[in-house]
């Protein structure tokens with residue numbers, strides 16, 4: 388694969404080196420290296436089962452929650468390996484937020500959903516400050532106008548697209564450096580999807596964003612860097628525009644022209 | 649596909665399908681009616697025999713040799729205190745055990761063994777728990793014979809596994825996506841459990857608890873084993889003073905030859921049922937409150 392340093396002369400926020408992920412004896416990710424920078428939205432594409440989610444979950448150590456899962460190699464966040472014993476996972480996850488495939492708001496009020504993160508991390512010292520964080524996060528997630536009059540309604544009463552934006556607001560509320568999104572639109576209708584994509588473009592630059600998507604159009608629309616995964620390896624990583632117009636690898640070309648996947 | 653013969657086949661089939669539907673409904677209705685009938689008959693005879701004797705004097709007096717003076721207060725208070733001890737011991741221990749087994753315990757041979765043991769414990773006949781109470785609790789505290797504390801401890805032994813099992817099922821039913829959401833925002837495993845999993849599992853846990861408590865309330869055999877069958881003419885003053893409990897009182901009165909005790913027995917059953925209903929009501933109230941929070 389391409390050395391990402393040649394590609395992007397910027398300091399990477401996340402740097403994965405020779406990462407392999409195992410489920411028991413099964414190797415789901417095989418010696419993958421990649422740099423991820425703040426400036427871009429990075430898309431992971433590839434046929435289902437190729438390990439995109441697995442790799443994404445290794446950035447915030449959500450793989451730790453799966454019994455039998457094991458990660459080898461190193462992933463550095465701001466130059467510091469997140470898999471050393473000195474790294475506190477709780478702190479790591481405050482710095483690397485995640486949005487899941489199926490919207491999963493807490494069955495609590497809209498306000499509580501957003502306030503939860505800042506509260507457990509002790510980020511605001513009083514109610515007024517917390518109110519402010521909640522409002523700012525909902526505004527950034529493009530949800531404020533829709534919910535400002537019903538903050539005490541249940542988060543689960545919102546529509547699917549609103550729920551997903553609530554989940555994004557929840558992640559933003561702790562002011563992370565990275566936001567991981569695992570097919571955030573796959574459960575949404577086209578209009579809700581468009582809103583999320585718009586939101587991702589707005590958030591770009593404020594956070595390093597990594598998005599897994601099975602939609603090539605989506606990758607093309609929202610991302611500036613694309614990594615194509617196949618059978619647990621990165622086949623090709625580069626500028627999104629180049630990957631889609633002029634892929635170097637035959638397998639990439641086959642995939643984006645819909646020959647398999 | 650939609651040829652006339654195709655349609656005819658479906659129609660020909662339809663009649664027998666509707667008939668099956670009707671048969672099942674009839675069967676279901678019959679079953680419900682039968683149980684309602686039995687219950688109704690039971691309630692009717694008990695109310696008929698017991699209501700006349702259910703007056704203030706009966707509710708405030710304690711056991712006596714003269715049926716006209718015998719009351720239920722001693723046994724009722726004893727039952728309440730026993731249940732309080734049972735709940736105070738079985739609920740926290742049961743819930744913590746369920747949480748630990750479901751959320752934290754490593755999956756190995758030891759935890760498997762513990763799981764199987766707890767499941768078996770729930771099926772152990774209650775008199776065995778009585779024997780255990782006799783052999784262990786009474787051996788340790790011989791002065792507390794017949795006391796609500798010992799009774800409650802004994803009943804807690806048999807209620808705890810019920811709470812563990814229902815608790816585990818309720819915890820298992822909480823969608824994993826909620827745990828993912830909490831962990832991904834940086835909640836620690838313990839915070840995830842206490843902020844998210846337990847509140848969602850609580851209605852189910854409460855349902856299991858009430859089933860366990862209802863069983864414990866009606867339990868007679870283990871309490872007989874630890875001596876709660878003595879004639880106690882005063883309500884228990886504390887958790888360590890000798891006491892009777894409702895089901896044992898009913899058992900003792902039903903054994904009396906004096907005709908006057910027949911009415912007392914029925915009246916005591918009514919009190920026991922009312923206690924049970926009150927406990928159920930409380931559980932339903934709590935469950936609704938927790939469910940409405942979101």
Ligand SMILES: Nc1ncnc2c1ncn2[C@@H]1O[C@H](COP(=O)(O)OP(=O)(O)O)[C@@H](O)[C@H]1O
Pocket residue numbers: 410415433434435436437438439440441442453
């Ligand atoms: N929890 C798990 N336990 C065992 N195998 C898993 C687990 N999650 C994923 N896998 C396997 O790892 C491979 C990669 O899965 P995944 O990362 O979900 O792929 P993708 O997101 O690209 O569709 C698949 O073969 C899948 O079966």
Ligand SMILES: [Mg+2]
Pocket residue numbers: 439440441569
């Ligand atoms: Mg996936």
